[in-house]
Amino acid sequence: MRAAWGGGFLLTIAQITDLHVTTEKDPLNQRRNEERLRQVMQAIHHLRPRPVAIIASGDLVDRGEREEYVELKRLMAESEIPIFYAMGNHDSREGFLAEFSGPGAQTDENGFVQYAVDFGDMRMVVCDTLDGPNDGEYDEARAAWLARTLDQAPDRPTAVILHHPPIPSGIQWMDPDPNSPWLGRLEQVLTGRKQVKVLMCGHIHRAFNGVFAGHVVSAAPATSIQLTLDLTEVDMHVPDGREILVEEPPGYALLMSDGPNLTTHMCLAGDYAPAVTYNFPFRKLA
Numbered sequence: 001m002r003a004a005w006g007g008g009f010l011l012t013i014a015q016i017t018d019l020h021v022t023t024e025k026d027p028l029n030q031r032r033n034e035e036r037l038r039q040v041m042q043a044i045h046h047l048r049p050r051p052v053a054i055i056a057s058g059d060l061v062d063r064g065e066r067e068e069y070v071e072l073k074r075l076m077a078e079s080e081i082p083i084f085y086a087m088g089n090h091d092s093r094e095g096f097l098a099e100f101s102g103p104g105a106q107t108d109e110n111g112f113v114q115y116a117v118d119f120g121d122m123r124m125v126v127c128d129t130l131d132g133p134n135d136g137e138y139d140e141a142r143a144a145w146l147a148r149t150l151d152q153a154p155d156r157p158t159a160v161i162l163h164h165p166p167i168p169s170g171i172q173w174m175d176p177d178p179n180s181p182w183l184g185r186l187e188q189v190l191t192g193r194k195q196v197k198v199l200m201c202g203h204i205h206r207a208f209n210g211v212f213a214g215h216v217v218s219a220a221p222a223t224s225i226q227l228t229l230d231l232t233e234v235d236m237h238v239p240d241g242r243e244i245l246v247e248e249p250p251g252y253a254l255l256m257s258d259g260p261n262l263t264t265h266m267c268l269a270g271d272y273a274p275a276v277t278y279n280f281p282f283r284k285l286a
């Protein structure tokens, strides 16, 4: 669906991330994560204009088990909006591909879940950074695919989807090793490819922004529980009892395409009462 706006055309895509759908083996997270995912899906379905697609940017399930993907499929079958998927470090390509196929689950020539989709004037390029258990990976083969794919449409405003943000959030126990070779490979591919307007990420379970290879990095909050905002030093080998996850509201991002621009909104799901309504004409204040 497209809506006229400001003389151009507006098109939106919702990003959900870190769903961590699971089964009755983990009843607390099954109940909690499904309930929060439902809240987000409901909020997205109420958006006007309705997004043309939803990108689920990894950690679709919690343990990479096939039964979890069966559960995910059951939940996502309720969506009236087409869903596209990316892999996260909690995912399993094998488990995912056993249950999902079609436009939202395409693989490259090496079997990675990587593909490009065009929507109106824009392009979405979904990358597979799955390595596990926590760090990302982007090897030579995947990087070559990305370079080739981006070069197919050098003038089309493009959003690149990566589960792992390639920059630190400051939440140290989740951040990438700055010397990881995959970051260099990704930087090499993305540098100078000016059609890339935004890198949309997940993984950190918290919204934050930064810059990588000259591009905006936009990380979305999780549909499941969020990471506690704690930027103090942590010893990865000495648990100190700190809070690391928190039941802040579930969230999502909304990518807006308006001709040459791609803009991201960070959104909370939930029922909030209107504070003010539009009862008088807007006017320019003197």
Ligand SMILES: [Fe+2]
Pocket (backbone or CB within 6 Å): 018, 020, 059, 088, 090, 203, 205
């Ligand atoms: Fe996650």
